[in-house]
Amino acid sequence: MPILKSYYSEDVSSFLQDPADIVLGRMSKNTNFDLDIATRNSWIQEVEILKDQLNGVVTQGKLFFEFSIPRLGKRIDVLLITGSVIYVLEFKTGDSEYTNQALDQAWDYALDLKAFHKTSHGKTICPILVITGKKSKKIKVPEKIHVDHDGVCKPFAIDSSMIGDSIALVRDSFPEGKFIDIGDWENGSYEPTPTIIEAASALYKNHDVKDISTHSAEKINLTETTEAIEKIIEYSKANSRKAICFVTGVPGAGKTLVGLNIATKHRNKDDRFHSVFLSGNGPLVTVLRESLVRDCVSEAKKSGLRLTKKDAARPVEQFIQNVHHFRDAYIADDKSPPSDHVVIFDEAQRAWNVEQTSNFMSRKKGIPGFNQSEPDFLISCMDRHQDWAVIVCLVGGGQEINTGEAGISAWIDAIYSNYPEWDAYISTHMTDSEYRAESAIKKLSARKNSHVRDSLHLSVSMRSYRAEKVSSFVKSLLDMNHDDATALVSGFNDKYPIKVTRNLDSAKNWIRSTARANQRYGMIVSSQASRLKPLAIDIRVNVDPKHWFLGDKSDVRSSWYLEDVATEFVVQGLELDWVCVVWDADFRMTDSGWKHSSFVGEKWQNINKNERKAYLKNAYRVLLTRARQGMVIVVPEGSTDDPTRYPHFYDETFKYLKSVGLEVIQ
Structure with missing residues (x-):
């Protein structure tokens, strides 16, 4: 330490x-x-x-x-x-x-x-x-x-x-x-819990993950997980093996940090384990790249050197890449193996299924009849290596939030069906319900070259460093495990406050008065929250992640202003210190449980497909696990004069949140 x-x-x-x-x-x-x-x-x-x-x-x-x-x-x-x-x-x-x-x-x-x-x-x-x-x-x-x-x-x-x-x-x-x-x-130790932006910056400057991560005897730490992956890489190279490695973790546990740590250690092209960090999360890639470029320019200026953003961007863009751009490069060149022997896929569960990939290839690339899922194609690219290759999949449970996202089972099915010679290293938690891959894992585990590792799971959230059980609380809340949710929130509410209110102005005042110094706060909503416009919240207004996450307090485009809202697609993989979540009627509590709705035309319509229901539930899981220090949840009053915002669309949700022990502010 x-x-x-x-x-x-x-x-x-x-x-x-x-x-x-x-x-x-x-x-x-x-x-x-x-x-x-x-x-x-x-x-x-x-x-x-x-x-x-x-x-x-x-x-x-x-x-x-x-x-x-x-x-x-x-x-x-x-x-x-x-x-x-x-x-x-x-x-x-x-x-x-x-x-x-x-x-x-x-x-x-x-x-x-x-x-x-x-x-x-x-x-x-x-x-x-x-x-x-x-x-x-x-x-x-x-x-x-x-x-x-x-x-x-x-x-x-x-x-x-x-x-x-x-x-x-x-x-x-x-x-x-x-x-x-x-x-x-x-003699006191310094045990920081950095934001992912701070961590990326520190690692890019060649700091060790040991210097920027919390150490705790009761959890498997990032260092151990990183070392486990590096042993797999070393073994694969030494024995000319190809391997896929699945790293799991609760929201905010540091999966992305593990991937960045490996990639930064081996970002030199001459490194025998040269690695590249890939993500299909566009906002995450944009924010991390922009932050690193700004850091590089600032550091150069301190040293009396002149470095343009364009020059600083080149190595950064090679270090962190959009997985879709990586994919497209090897569609155009369908013979050559990637220059990298190790690729790290962040949020691997969000890779596209066969239908989504085929549809995209036909519409955008002019390639009809494409019949591979994105995981299958990406594995096939790495399989072009004649000697060895390693794929590291960083997997978030219950994080699929968009149509066509295959979940982790698509990776497992591809390995099982098409790449029998590949070694598979599987986290012990891959069979948990939120990964939706239990049957696929059972098939894969039966193979002799499949290995289960405790060290590939990160069990404790670092994001909410004041209270490690926040992600468990959110899971219980969304799963309607009322007693568990109540017990969990009572254990951390003094350290990690979660408030609930019916008034947006009260929520804004609370979050502004609670945050101190440069603790960042912002307002987030579901991408299906179409009837918040009377509160001056319009999900059709797209925010620029660079300005929203990195702008200072004087920038009206930044999260500080509590004007522009970010949806789950913008904030997934990123975080703020304090969060204001505004809860619409798209995901509402009723006497029979959660009701899933989509606003179409002039009214709410029921969502009946289980896949779409899961996406909406996961959207709220993402929203409720973005805050590092605490949050306030706004459930609007609704209006008796507006049939799209009747009070009963919101009242039961508010009662449910209140019933698990969240403190109400007026």
Whole structure:
């Protein structure tokens, strides 16, 4: 487990005695980049300010300069521990004013420590923004320190002459706090749970998955699963075998992270295990690519280099590819094997069945009579290798959400019927009901070259890091296991709040007031939610995933504005910190259970096909498992004047959600 590091750390008393040159020298020696004049001058200013402000105010404690926050890829300018409080000091040298963005930056650091640094969990953490430029009359020491329920103070801005007074105020605000054992605190492990965007960025920069993932003795972690897959790859190469590997996991368990980890380790074309990451999830591919390109350009700029987005995009696009583009390339070239011996298919359950693939080939590619499912064709491409090949299928249970998505059984049927020489490595959970592949698995398991592995299943959600049982709750809720759902929600509602309301404005106000700093929130709905237009929610308006997921708070196209809504097709595979789910009458509770409906023309029509029912249920499964920290569910009141929105279309759903223990907000 990684221990957090800094460029300089010393007891306050020693820091006050050390000459400034000594402090600067140690910081310079421990940095891993070329020290420019601006950074050097900032460090000198910070050291001089703190020597002046801490003298006579802080008699004990420890200082850390440039304290690392690996998950965010950032460093805290100064971290001070004294008494019962951890101070996060973010300096803006030369500035005479401050921005909300700068305040949020300091707040983010404090929240990250609180959530992911083990020995910071129960501590009071106070983020302070320090302005070192010309004094402004608008900036002054606050009269009172505001602290949230988890012990993180709300950030405030001061000028550099107010540091001593501010520390004294904070100290006096918590007179009964237990003094922090600094030695114990320093030995605390950092156990982050990154978003998939943060994880992709860290892995692309050659960080190890061990540095960015939560470690837990009670679950199979990402490292073990990655190592299991790599052993399969090594064995296949050494013995000239072809193999397919099925990795399962609950929503948010880290399946995509496993795939990215393998792909990033072997993205060099000269690597003997060169891998490519493929996904049929267009929004996921778009968002991850855009995020990595922005990171590359930003990192180059910090190093004084000029890198255009176009140049940065080329290697990124080779690393993460759309599975349909990969497929099309080998339809055009029907003889050559892929250049990659290892391919990782994310959300493999969403690959197309025979009918969907044949229809697409006829309409879009001018290829009539195409008679292979997408899994069958993709396996056939890898089967062109004369020596060895490995396919890694990352599988989400109950995640098929669109017409023509074959589910995992299509992969298994193809291997069983057409590729008897291929080895199959199967997760122990492939027979679970949500994978809808039990009969196919039984046939495949009977073969001698089929192997079942516990290590190929990720059982605990990392997405909702505050409460690992959220995905189990959602499954019980949708399966109408009322008692299980009630028991589960009572176990995590204090850590991972789920609220329900009939009022959209109340939901928006709650989510805006609950989210802190740069915790991202957004509004999501089912793609069948056609009668939310009276609430100014129109599913026909397509959002651009790049702007919705990556835009900042000033971007009206971003999720922050709670204006443009994303559907299950946009958010699947991605996540937000807080989510507002607006529940329409397409999937409504009745006396006889869930009723599945589609709005056609001017009225709701029953959905009768089991396949389409499953897609709609899975859509709500996706929506209800997108949030990392909590969510609010809006069930509209409906209207007696609108036959498409009668109140009874919504009332039973609201009663059901309330009955399992979700707290109602007005």
